[in-house]
Amino acid sequence: MSDFSFFLEVVVGGLLSGVMYTLVALGFVLIFKASGVFNFAQGAMVLFAALTFVGFTEYGLPYWAAFLVTLVVMMALAVGIERAVLRPLLGQDAMILFMATIGLSIFLEGLAQLIWGTGVRGLDLGIPDDPIEWGGILVSQFDLSTAVMAAVLVAVLSVFFSTTRIGRALRAVADDTQAAQVAGVPLGFIWAVVWGVAGFIALVAGLVWGARLGVQFALTLVALKALPVMILGGFNSIAGAIVAGLVIGVSEKLAEVYLGPFVGGGIENWFPYALAVAVLLWRPTGLFGAARIARV
């Protein structure tokens, strides 16, 4: 095997795992864009969605039905969060909202495990994890499938945001909350939609990561991987989350393979955070974030 095709293989592997990071980061970015809240509970939502899905399949529901039921549960959860947490805190400081989401995440973790138990459950999506050869490179079939799923998800979301009436209102709220309210856009409804979409993303991320790691408490930690992605891409850029997810995925794999041997390996786990710190020093708003257009 030539050096170059080995390099390509590492890059492709990195891209595919980067897609998984993007999936988690997207949920954060959406909520941050629309409401200025860093939703600490996104990881808990991933766990909650995955546990609910697995729980329902254990009751004998077929996958598609379990998916739909879980989706409904996540939407109901979103409306509940809007009513019980966001609405009473309207107009409060971002830090207060952030703390509220920490509380929310503890509540969700507890609730999920109360209902579905604490045991580790396997989740088999029926996609084999065997590598297939593709132009001389070995590619994981599972990773490829998740990449396609993520790409479809992103495409559907961007059509939703750019062409529909609600998507437009959502971007308006992200741009200027007060002006959007004055224009007649009900903030509560938009927040419920955003959290619902974030719940949908959490469900997809939960399935993908759950199939990879098993459905267990550690899924909430997946959210930590989204942090460097958001720092790199910017907290309020969907395009940024996609690109940064891929960059993080590729760079951590390349670093592991090419730099790892010099420092004794194990780079993969901390490299994204080192990269994030470097980005913070060089460009605090991230590669794509907060490039607010303004002409005075």
Add this chain to the structure above:
Amino acid sequence: MTQNVGRRDTAAQNTAAAPEDALLTINAIEVMYGRLALVLRALSLSVPRQGVVALLGANGAGKTTTMKAVANLLRSERGEITRGSIHYDGSRIDTLDACDLAGRGLSLVMEGRHCFPTLSVEENLKVGAFSRRDGGRAIADSLELVYSYFPRLRERRNMATGFLSGGEQQMCAIGRALMARPRLILLDEPSMGLAPLLVEEIFVIIRELNRKEGMSFLLAEQNASVALRYATYGYLIESGRVVREGAPEVLMDDPEIRASYLGLDASAARMGDAALADRRRRWLS
């Protein structure tokens, strides 16, 4: 009522009377921010149907707070109306949410325009129609109407509003308010930061909208001379209360308003610069 009654001129009282005819009535509202700062004190005013009412006052007098009180935006800034009430078209509105008003025909154009910078002009306008339920055809008609009043917006329809000039942004903000098919538009400092010619252009359009579309306006303005030329009635507020009200001609003749808000007579002399005072007299005579 308030201790200001004695200072109000009587002709004005007659015009402003009979609040049941008025489209908008503010009844002695008191506004507090953060439970500490009293910003409006027993402020009352009314906007008659088809009226163009000017709300004049210096920086910090409470013009924007009045507008936000009517638009129900105070709560999101931790302010609240602690006393009094606001009625629009016969029903009380100060208990509603900010987003409920557009659907009832009351639109606010906020100070500083507040377009959605990443959305295109046309998207901005379409968001303005969010509260409407009368279908795409009617909304497309309104879009045409807005473009006919502001042809420049049509030229820029696909441009992100963040890239527009201040005047174009003001047009976009007014156009967005029009998309809700309002009967009353609150305009907060429409002239802010605009060149005099552009200010005139925008006020001419306001007058046209008032006459042709039958829309009423409440205009908060620091630029008293422009506002009074186009208004049918005016209020002057200071430290959160109404200190003068009346027909524009009456207000324009008021010596204190001439001095402090129109920059005529005494104010030039007060500057102590004789040359400047002369120049002002020459310009304004």
